Amino acid sequence: MNIGFDWKKSSYSHQKGACVEISADGRRLLVRDSEHPSLGHLGFPAGEWRAFLGGLKSEKRPGQE
Helix, strand or coil: CCCCCCCEECCCHHHHCCCEEEEECCCEEEEEECCCHHHCCEEEEHHHHHHHHHHHHHCCCCCCC
16 A cells, blocks of 8 residues: 555654654655554645645744744
8 A cells, every 4th residue: 555655754753753754646645654654644635735734834833923
């Protein structure tokens, strides 16, 4: 299921402990838990993934002004 994809680990993984990896299959961005890759992955169309990341970047976090 996850064979053949070029998975990249989040740059925050070494600091947080909760790790995600991403890859692409030509149509979608794929996301999986790096600690449990055998559980599979989720796929998102590129436009939806960009909108998700844009929402995270614009959202205020606790402690931010």
